[in-house]
Amino acid sequence: MMNTQEQLKKAVGEKAATFVKDGMKVGLGSGSTVYWLVRALGERIEQEGIQIEGIPSSIQTGAWAKEFGVPLTNFAETKELDVTIDGSDEVDPDFQLIKGGGAALFREKIIAQAAEKLIIIVDESKMVDHLGAYALPVEILPFAWERTAHEIEKLDCVPVLRLKDGEPLVTDNGNYIVDCPFERIEDPADLDRKIQAIAGVVETGLFIDMADTVIIGSSEGVTIKDK
């Protein structure tokens, strides 16, 4: 039996799938909410015969697309996407985001930038007044990662190298992730600029001025908010 949070993720994933129209090229985000999106897209392809192509933001999402029969393309074939649909770890009232809980933030940002419209799907627990309670994931090069983390620390947090089975977690791109507990981020755009300026930083989990629509699942139902 599915728990309530899982039901909310399913509801927003299925709702987001209705935004995808025949012929669209779709960026597919990552995470447990996106799982339901990919599943629902597979159902629409089978039942309605819509023809779409997706670009996945992680190896895992690509595997789900294959499992559910969602055809894939790539950036060699396609430079622009009609829509990208992705989850998030935090969403603030201005639709600024913290992402990267699943370590896929770099490719997620690429498919977000490539899309005409970015739709974010979350359960209500992700909606916050201020970003930062969720430690900000930052993807960094393994080379001199301690130096890079030291520079980030000067911005007033203590970065923690993300581990998996006791070893540094390696992203789909061969990099490391440091999780940065800022607690409260007063100016997300400014912080993003400062972190991006550090050599060794590949990408941050701050998605600034990118989201157009947020689909939120709560016990009251599904709410769609546009910027």
Ligand SMILES: O=C(CO)[C@H](O)[C@H](O)COP(=O)(O)O
């Ligand atoms: O940014 C992400 C992965 O890098 C995910 O979108 C984010 O972590 C939300 O995941 P979930 O839907 O499982 O809560």
